[in-house]
Amino acid sequence: MWSFLLLWSAVVVCSAVAKDVSFTINLTWDYGAPDGFSRKMILINGTSPGPALLIDQGDNVKFLVHNNLPSNTTIHFHGITQLKTPWSDGVPGISQNPILPGESFLYQWTADDYGTYWYHGHYLSDISDGLLGPIHVNPSPQQPLPYSLINSSPAEVAAMANAATNPLLVTISDWSHLDSAAVLQAEIDANLDLYCTNSILINGRGKVSCLPISTYMSLATPSTLQALNGQNITAQGCSPPGIAEIEGNFQFNLSALPPALAYSCEATNTTPSVFYVSNTDRWVSFNFILGASVQTPMVSIDDHDMWIYAADGQFVQPQRVDGMLIFSAQRYSALVRLKDKPSYDAYTMRFSNVGGNQILFATALLSYAPSGKIETIAPDSHALFNQAGSATNSSVVTLDMSSLEPYPAIKPAQDVDATHIYKAGRDGAAWNWTLSANQGNISYPMSITDGYPLLFDPNSTAALNSNLTIRTLNGTWVDIIVLTDPGSQNPTQPPHSFHKHSNKFFIIGSGTGDFNYTSVKEAMQAQPESFNLDNPPFRDSFVSSAVAPGMPTWIVIRYQSMNPGAFILHCHIQPHFAGGMAMAMLDGVDKWPTIPAAYRPDGSGTGM
Ligand SMILES: *[C@@H]1O[C@H](CO)[C@@H](O)[C@H](O)[C@H]1NC(C)=O
Ligand SMILES: *[C@@H]1O[C@H](CO)[C@@H](O)[C@H](O)[C@H]1NC(C)=O
């Protein structure tokens, strides 16, 4: 007994001593063929996704980037709080100047929170060219773990804890055969909002599948068929560009659109990613990261259900699901009970986009057999979801995003010090998105600060423009209400998947219709059923509901300003972000930090 206790306290003491970990990456612009089609892309030390950062809670991280790209870049560590290191948040115009071609930059931060995160480029849409990689932070030994809520048997709990400590990281992205600069140019030339990609990638591997148009039509949902209004889905599985019900009442120039961005499809025959498991481990943890620019896949594994036990890193009351919809920028960790006696060597993992934009899917394999020994795969008839992500069986359970209760329980403040209401939508063009409904455009935020990012001058004209920035006092609680409003030019909007940099927030309410109130307090008196101040989700992403004609939607997040610095709140759908759907957030303007000389534009500006 004594030796057990001593061992335990030794572990605690050890882990309390934060260790330093260093990573160096070299970014290059080179040929790759993730879905079998070759094009130039961003490689991170020769791969995409880049190497996984596997660290422990409390570690001090140094991350040195060599930019050997022909373009500017910055790296953001998505979901990392950057407590007391706002200069390492990686947003051009907000917290640093871009890393120019041939230059290097040193990011330094502490892994304050456990969980699954990711790093990615934040300069325009460089993320869409392959600049992304996973991060996993193992919790400190003091952190309570939710596994016994799934199965209380000590042997099962130990197997789950082991699986969660050694997760299989699944980075999901989507892929276009044109680079992000060409996609953006095509949007402007054709005056369109582009919402198609050529494939979905799982850990950087995918395949171009072209189904017969009649199959696409039979997979289309009733609402997609209604929007199509007699037109066919394209060979690429897309709703044809320029449908007013989808893109708004604007003048489009379809002849300026390269066929690869919506119409053409050339199938490839690549092999999928394989995730190897051993049934003697009993459990495996798949930690999914959605690094996609556009697509929203339904994730499922044939013949296996999943226990979702963390959302955006944060442990939750586990939910048993057959399938899970994952939105741009989100992460979910799923414990999967392995079969004691599998009937097949391998089972298909399915990732099928849900939404009227495109029918597009990817698969991967969960294999019980070692590499090179897969002889039998459970047949497609075992799938619970079709290639459009719709359930094929009425008893399937999908993730309920609104009830991801944090574990252990945490509560937001019951009232706030400040309320900010923003209207989000298109302005003037299908591709021109705004979060403030007043300002914001394609070059935002890169262009607004002209070499002197907001972090270095929180009293600049741009920093004081309330159409572009949210300013908070340190320690205060703040509500941000995002109203997605159908305008006359803008009858519909897809769901937007927003991400706030720095600390996590609570998602305390949502609804349809106008938000005719000046505060949550007032709204709660009128419609208490739309709010949860007791055990709401606590995470770093939130999703607005799709907007239909005449039917606005709204969603409220509540957070405590506690990390003075300049951050950003933005839609993570890349064409929307590059189109301007962002607001700067200046947290703790009354307690502004002193910026180390190494990060200041009038110092070296490189972190070194
Ligand atoms: C990237 O490659 C460099 C040079 O080979 C190596 O020193 C470094 O450790 C690699 N980085 C990672 C994160 O693996
Ligand atoms: C990065 O990779 C390029 C191309 O392989 C190479 O020329 C360059 O020396 C590398 N830079 C560093 C700092 O490793």
Ligand SMILES: *[C@@H]1O[C@H](CO)[C@@H](O)[C@H](O)[C@H]1NC(C)=O
């Ligand atoms: C890179 O950033 C610099 C500084 O903001 C800017 O002058 C330059 O035009 C940018 N280059 C590209 C290729 O966007």
Ligand SMILES: *[C@@H]1O[C@H](CO)[C@@H](O)[C@H](O)[C@H]1NC(C)=O
């Ligand atoms: C749609 O495609 C079918 C073949 O799958 C074709 O017969 C029909 O004419 C097409 N309709 C339109 C409006 O293009």
Ligand SMILES: *[C@@H]1O[C@H](CO)[C@@H](O)[C@H](O)[C@H]1NC(C)=O
């Ligand atoms: C539409 O795009 C084509 C091809 O880029 C171009 O030649 C034409 O001038 C454009 N039309 C309009 C009205 O802008």
Ligand SMILES: *[C@@H]1O[C@H](CO)[C@@H](O)[C@H](O)[C@H]1NC(C)=O
């Ligand atoms: C339908 O889904 C449920 C839940 O996963 C499963 O138990 C059942 O076997 C499925 N039925 C069919 C016909 O696939």
Ligand SMILES: *[C@@H]1O[C@H](CO)[C@@H](O)[C@H](O)[C@H]1NC(C)=O
């Ligand atoms: C884009 O939106 C901004 C802000 O809402 C507006 O000022 C600008 O005129 C719009 N640009 C175009 C091309 O419509």
Ligand SMILES: *[C@@H]1O[C@H](CO)[C@@H](O)[C@H](O)[C@H]1NC(C)=O
């Ligand atoms: C903010 O936007 C409103 C509405 O477009 C405009 O009247 C106001 O002048 C703008 N404020 C600033 C500081 O630009």
Ligand SMILES: *[C@@H]1O[C@H](CO)[C@@H](O)[C@H](O)[C@H]1NC(C)=O
């Ligand atoms: C975007 O904003 C910048 C800075 O306010 C301005 O110079 C530029 O003209 C705007 N671009 C568009 C397309 O509205």
Ligand SMILES: *[C@@H]1O[C@H](CO)[C@@H](O)[C@H](O)[C@H]1NC(C)=O
């Ligand atoms: C910004 O202005 C306020 C009020 O004038 C002042 O108290 C604060 O020190 C200024 N902040 C910085 C970083 O200059």
Ligand SMILES: *[C@@H]1O[C@H](CO)[C@@H](O)[C@H](O)[C@H]1NC(C)=O
């Ligand atoms: C900001 O507020 C947080 C939360 O109240 C507090 O922990 C922190 O010390 C404050 N920071 C500064 C610089 O005052």
Ligand SMILES: *[C@@H]1O[C@H](CO)[C@@H](O)[C@H](O)[C@H]1NC(C)=O
């Ligand atoms: C909100 O106000 C608008 C305009 O004043 C009104 O048309 C609408 O019915 C109101 N909505 C609700 C839900 O009260």
Ligand SMILES: [Cu+2]
């Ligand atoms: Cu969006």
